[in-house]
Amino acid sequence: MNLADLVRQAVGAVPDPELRRPIGELDMVREITAEDGHAVVDIALTIVGCPASDRIEADVRRAAASVDGITDVTVELGVMTPAERKALTEKLRDGRPARQMPFGPDSLTRVILVSSGKGGVGKSTITANLAVALAAQGLAVGLVDADVHGFSIPGLLGIPAGTQPTRIDDLMLPPVAHGVKTISIGMFLRDGEAVVAWRGPMLHRTVQQFLTDVFFGDLDVLLIDMPPGTGDIAISIGQILPHAEVLVVTTPQSAASDVAIRSGLVARQTGQRVIGVVENMAAFTLPDGTVVDLFGTGGGAEVAAALSASDDADDVPLMASVPLSPALRAGGDAGIPIVLSDPDDAAARTITALADRVSHRSRGLSGRSLPMSVARPTASDS
Template identity: 80%
Template sequence: MTSADQVRAAVGAVTDPELRRPIGDLDMVREISVDGTTAHVSIVLTIVGCPMAQRIEQDVRDAAASVPDIADVQVDVGVMTPAERRALTEKLRDGRPVRQMPFGPDSLTRVILVSSGKGGVGKSTVTANLAVALAQQGLRVGLVDADVHGFSIPGLLGIAPGTQPTRIDDLMLPPVAHDVKTVSIGMFLREGESVVAWRGPMLHRTVQQFLTDVFFGDLDVLLIDMPPGTGDIAISIGQILPHAEVLVVTTPQQAASEVAIRSGLVARRTGQRVIGVVENMAPYTLPDGTVIDLFGSGGGAEVARVLSEPGEHGAPTEDVPLMASIPLSPALRQGGDSGHPVVLDQPEDAAAQAIIRLADTIAHRGRGLSRRSLPMRLS
């Protein structure tokens, strides 16, 4: 290979931070030449004002400089033409029509809804940390904040206020935080606006757009942070994603566990599969050995037991395990307030350890073929 070929190979391997693909595959690399020890590199970005422009330029500069005998790198940055952007979006869709939901029953992406019967049980905190823990295991993870009225995922992940998805024509690229691609209604509110007062039709359309217009790319897992209860959004997502799996979050308190059972039963009526229960705010142990159980104990196990019983009219159900019991943790709360997930900042914390084990269980557990059609051909 000539020096110019080596530079092109190195630059082409640079990954676009938003699209998560090599810029060479995205046709973003243009002319490359080498004059002595100086490499001249020309690239194009997808849009004017690309939020990742500086990072991409620096990564390109570093990649070119890594080639032997290259001492100086000059980078020229341009922007794609409208025709080039159209060709890029068609390539990204891989033949999928515009506004077609890519997470259908035949998708290889596991869709997991994180639900709760009532608010205040730490569902969103669990969802955010679980997403990060799954990403830490090398999985490609997306996160949809479907709790439109009580959105909190951007803050829990440390996504700066005002951060919006990048638009490439009719595609929206979600911001990436801690290797998790994330979208929330909080990213679309006008400056100074903090309240969403919408009813059923608007809520349905918003969730549908999150699942169709946002380009997540190839994902291993898509987590959806559900609103508490069994209202409009739960019904809408039950219609859009009847094949999804459901993780039910509760606290040990009886009042919370009784309501959590209802959310699992409603999800099951739409055809969704309840894969497990997570008990949050469980008893924790002080350094002197004293056990503090502010919310009692046993609620998570009770939810799992009831959801494992035969369904309506004696219909059989699958075993629903208690997949995690997460103790009360100041570090978990502090991480949520600061936007630094505890599974990253304090992985040795007892709550972080419980969530990391939960992520490991989910990552190594198959999603099952129950209620799924298999491609079969009789000869």
């Protein structure tokens, strides 16, 4: 293998930051020359103004310079032709038709809705931190911010204002933050703009487009941050994803737990399976050992017991009780989830343990077709 081939091998292994696949596999590496220690690498970006161009250039330069015998690197950036982009999008879809919802009941991706009965219980904070904790375990994680009127996921994950998905023809690539591929209506609005007059049909179409038009690639887990309550979006997602699993978030106080129970019951009526309850803003311990239960106690256990009470219901455990934590709030304000910024905080440890429980929980196979065939007896068997 000559020097140029060694450079091509090293450069081809560089991952595209948005597609999360090697650029060699994506046919983004063009001509490479290597003479007298100087490598010239020609890269074809997917689109004009690719937001990842600086990262790709730096990573390619570093990879080429790592090859023994290379002392100087020039990276030349070009853009794919329309035919090359078409071939790329067909490769990424892997034979699936455009605008087909890839998260149906036969999908290997676990879809988990994070819901609550009322707002203000920290549901989005829990969702963002859970997504990042799952990604830190090495899972491929996507996150849909379905709280169209009260979106907050971009800020909680530190995605800069004005960041939009990258479009490659009819593929929309979600931004990646802390290893989580994320989409939110907030990425399509001007700074300070609000979604005001949207009702059922528009909300349904928006959520459906998030699930069909956004290219997440192969995911282990897709989390959906639901709006509080049981309104239009909850009904729409119940229709689109009746096989989804549900985590119900509440606080310890009765005002939150009573409506959280209704949220879980409505999800169950659509066929979705409630897999657990997360109690947020639970009691915390002061340095002198004093335990402070600012929002009372027992709400999470109450919700879990109520959702387990039906004769035909699965057991619904209280999967986590996350203590009230100033660091959890500060991490959300800064856009750095506490599971990364302060992993030793009690709330961070609890959410990390929650991610362990979620990732190790077996997925139910009820109603799901399995790839198997039944051997039929032949005349020779009798």
